[in-house]
Amino acid sequence: MxxxxxxxxxxxxxxxxxxxxxxxxKVLREVAAYLLVTRRTREQMLLxxxxxxxxxxxxxxxxxxxxxxxxxxxxxxxxxKLVGAKHLQLRExxxxxxxxxxxxxxxxxxFDGTLQRKLTALKAQQL
Amino acid sequence: MADIKVTELAEExxxxxxxxxxxxxxxxxxxxxxxxxxxxxxxGLRDAGFSEMLEIETKEGIVEAFAxxxxxxxxGAVLLGSDTNVSAGNTVRLKGTLLEVxxxxxxxxxxxxxxxxxxxxxxxIKAKQTGLVEREAIGVLxxxxxxxxxxxxxxxxxxxxxxxxxxxxxIIGDRQTGKTAIAxxxxxxxxxxxxxxVNVYVAIGQKLSKIARLVERLKQEGVMEQTIIVATGPSDxxxxxxxAPYAATAMGEYFRDNKQHALMIYxxxxxxxxxxxxxxxxxxxxxxxxxxxxxxxxLHSRLLERSAKLTDKLGGGSLTALPIIETQAGDISAxxxxxxxxxxxxxxxxxxxxxYQGIRPAISAGLSVSRVGGDAQTKAVKSVGSHxxxxxxxxxxxxSFAQFGSDLDAETKAQIDRGQRLTELLKQxxxxxxxxxxxxxxxxxVNNGLFDxxxxxxxxxxxxxxxTRLWTDHKEAMRTLNKxxxxxxxxxxxIKKTAKTVAxxxxx
Numbered sequence: 001m002x003x004x005x006x007x008x009x010x011x012x013x014x015x016x017x018x019x020x021x022x023x024x025x026k027v028l029r030e031v032a033a034y035l036l037v038t039r040r041t042r043e044q045m046l047l048x049x050x051x052x053x054x055x056x057x058x059x060x061x062x063x064x065x066x067x068x069x070x071x072x073x074x075x076x077x078x079x080x081k082l083v084g085a086k087h088l089q090l091r092e093x094x095x096x097x098x099x100x101x102x103x104x105x106x107x108x109x110x111f112d113g114t115l116q117r118k119l120t121a122l123k124a125q126q127l
Numbered sequence: 128m129a130d131i132k133v134t135e136l137a138e139e140x141x142x143x144x145x146x147x148x149x150x151x152x153x154x155x156x157x158x159x160x161x162x163x164x165x166x167x168x169x170x171g172l173r174d175a176g177f178s179e180m181l182e183i184e185t186k187e188g189i190v191e192a193f194a195x196x197x198x199x200x201x202x203g204a205v206l207l208g209s210d211t212n213v214s215a216g217n218t219v220r221l222k223g224t225l226l227e228v229x230x231x232x233x234x235x236x237x238x239x240x241x242x243x244x245x246x247x248x249x250x251x252i253k254a255k256q257t258g259l260v261e262r263e264a265i266g267v268l269x270x271x272x273x274x275x276x277x278x279x280x281x282x283x284x285x286x287x288x289x290x291x292x293x294x295x296x297x298i299i300g301d302r303q304t305g306k307t308a309i310a311x312x313x314x315x316x317x318x319x320x321x322x323x324x325v326n327v328y329v330a331i332g333q334k335l336s337k338i339a340r341l342v343e344r345l346k347q348e349g350v351m352e353q354t355i356i357v358a359t360g361p362s363d364x365x366x367x368x369x370x371a372p373y374a375a376t377a378m379g380e381y382f383r384d385n386k387q388h389a390l391m392i393y394x395x396x397x398x399x400x401x402x403x404x405x406x407x408x409x410x411x412x413x414x415x416x417x418x419x420x421x422x423x424x425x426l427h428s429r430l431l432e433r434s435a436k437l438t439d440k441l442g443g444g445s446l447t448a449l450p451i452i453e454t455q456a457g458d459i460s461a462x463x464x465x466x467x468x469x470x471x472x473x474x475x476x477x478x479x480x481x482x483y484q485g486i487r488p489a490i491s492a493g494l495s496v497s498r499v500g501g502d503a504q505t506k507a508v509k510s511v512g513s514h515x516x517x518x519x520x521x522x523x524x525x526x527s528f529a530q531f532g533s534d535l536d537a538e539t540k541a542q543i544d545r546g547q548r549l550t551e552l553l554k555q556x557x558x559x560x561x562x563x564x565x566x567x568x569x570x571x572x573v574n575n576g577l578f579d580x581x582x583x584x585x586x587x588x589x590x591x592x593x594x595t596r597l598w599t600d601h602k603e604a605m606r607t608l609n610k611x612x613x614x615x616x617x618x619x620x621x622i623k624k625t626a627k628t629v630a631x632x633x634x635x
Contacts, residue, residue, distance in 0.1 A: 006199045006200050006201050007199075007581075036276070046170050082155070105156075108155060109155055109156060110154055110155075111154070121189075
C-alpha cells in the first residue's frame with residue numbers, strides 16, 4: 001500500500017529534487033506516478049501551485065505579471081526588487097480587463113496595483 | 128537617563144502602523160478550489176489564523192468568510208452570506224481582522240443581523256465602537272457572586288427560582304409551552320419596574336413572523352427603547368445562525384463593561400446547535416453523538432461563560448443570560464439539553480401537561496431549580512415564600528390522590544387544599560408581570576392560610592380584590608414594601624387584616 005502524503009510534503013520533496021539538479025522530467029514522472037497510484041490526479045493543478053510555493057520558499061520564484069500594456073524594463077526591475085528572490089522568472093500576460101497598473105502573482109502572494117482591484121475595493125467600501 | 132516621552136512613542140507607533148497599512152506590498156492570497164452549501168475550500172493562505180476574516184473577490188464584489196478549518200493543504204471557510212456569486216478560482220485575501228460588530232447605546236431600539244447591519248429600515252447605525260464577536264470570558268478575579276435580583280415579574284419564578292443579575296438560568300421545555308412568553312414577560316418587567324436593565328433578544332432561526340409579532344408587542348409595551356433584537360430567520364445561512372448569539376453577547380457586554388446591566392435572551396440554543404452541526408458536517412469534522420461535533424459543549428459553555436456579575440472595581444455591571452432550549456416530548460436527557468443544563472446556574476422546566484391543564488406559566492416545581500439565585504432573591508419575597516417550592520412539589524406528588532378527598536387523613540387533605548390554592552395563585556396571564564409588593568401580599572395571604580376559606584375557583588378574584596384594596600387604602604405602605612426590604616411586622620399585619628376582610632367576601 002502506498003502511503004498517503006499531504007500535497008505539501010510531496011511538493012517539498014519535488015522541489016528539493018529539482019533544486020539538487022535531478023532531471024525535471026524524471027521528478028515530474030515520479031510525482032505523476034504517485035498521483036495515479038493514489039488516485040489523486042484531480043489535485044494536479046493544486047500540486048503544481050504547491051511545488052511553485054515550495055520552490056519560492058527556496059528562492060526560486062516564478063512570477064505571473066498581468067498588465068493592460070506590455071511591461072517596460074523599468075517596471076520589470078521594480079518587480080524584481082519587490083519580489084526580492086534569488087532566481088526570478090517572469091511570465092508576462094496582457095489583459096485589458098485590468099484597465100491599468102500591474103498585478104504580480106508569486107506563489108501564495110500577490111501584489112495588486114491594478115485599477116480593476118481599486119475599483120472593486122471602492123465598490124466594497126461603498127456597500 | 129534620557130527623558131523618554133511616551134506620548135511621542137505612541138504617536139510614532141501609530142504612524143508606523145498607518146504606514147504599513149497603506150503600503151502596497153505582496154499580500155497573501157489563496158484561491159477557492161471548491162464551493163458549496165455555504166462552505167468554501169481555499170488553497171493557499173498558509174498564514175491565516177483561526178476564525179480570521181477572509182475576503183473572496185467575485186465578479187459581483189467581495190464576499191466575506193471566516194476560516195474555521197485550518198488544515199495542512201487547505202482551509203475550510205464559512206461564508207457570511209450567499210454562495211451563489213462565489214466560484215472556484217476566485218481569489219481569497221486575508222482581511223487581517225477578527226469578526227467585529229458595532230456596539231453601544233446607538234443600537235438600542237434597533238433590529239440588526241448578526242453582523243450588526245440594520246434590518247428595521249430605520250437608517251444606518253452610527254455606533255462609535257465595535258466589539259469582538261468571539262471574546263474570552265472574564266476571569267475569576269473580575270467576578271463577584273450573584274447577589275442582586277433580576278425580577279422577572281413572574282410570581283412562580285421570583286418566589287421559587289429567583290434569578291440574580293449575572294446568572295445563567297435556562298428555560299427548557301417542549302414546543303408551545305410558553306418558553307418565549309417567560310422571556311418576553313421578563314423583558315417587559317424591566318421596563319415596567321424601571322430597573323434600567325437593557326434587553327438583548329437573539330432570535331436564532333426563528334420564524335420572521337414570530338419576530339415581527341414580538342417587536343410589535345415590545346413596542347406596544349414601551350420596551351423597545353431599551354431592547355436590541357438580533358434576528359436571524361430559517362432562510363439565513365447557517366453561519367449567521369451560528370454567529371448570532373456571539374454577536375449579540377458582544378453587544379450586551381458593552382453595557383456590562385460600562386457599569387450597566389444587560390439581559391440576554393437566546394431563543395433558542397437548540398437551533399444554534401443544529402446550525403453548528405450543519406456547518407461542522409459540511410466542514411467534514413467527525414460527527415459524534417446525535418451527529419453533533421465533539422466541541423458542541425464548548426460551543427455553548429464559552430458563550431454562556433461571558434455572562435457575569437463584575438466586581439465593583441470593574442464597575443459592578445452584569446450580564447444575565449436566559450438561554451432557551453426546546454426538548455422533544457419532555458426529554459431533558461437528550462444531548463444538547465443535558466449540556467446546557469450542566470453549564471447554566473439552574474433551569475426553569477416547562478411542562479406540557481401543566482400547560483394544557485391551564486396552569487400557566489406551566490413551570491414544573493419539582494424539576495426547576497435556581498442554583499445561585501437564593502442570595503439574590505428580594506428579601507421581601509424571600510421572607511414570605513420560603514416554603515413555597517417544597518409545599519408545591521409535595522402537592523404535585525399528592526395531587527393524584529385528590530380525587531379520593533374523603534378517605535384522606537386531615538394533614539394530607541390540608542396539604543392538598545393549600546397546594547390547590549397555591550397553584551391557582553401562581554397562575555399568571557401573559558404580559559402582566561407583577562411588582563414586588565403584589566407578589567409579597569399575594570403569597571403571604573395564601574401561604575398563611577388567610578384564603579383557606581376561599582374556594583379554589585375564586586382565588587384569583589380574591590387576589591385581585593386584595594391588591595386593589597391594599598393599593599387604595601395603604602399606598603405608602605405598599606411603596607415601602609416594593610423597595611424589596613424584609614417587611615416589618617406592622618406591614619404584615621396590614622396585609623393580614625385586609626386579606627381577612629377581603630376573604631369574607633369570597634367564602635364558600
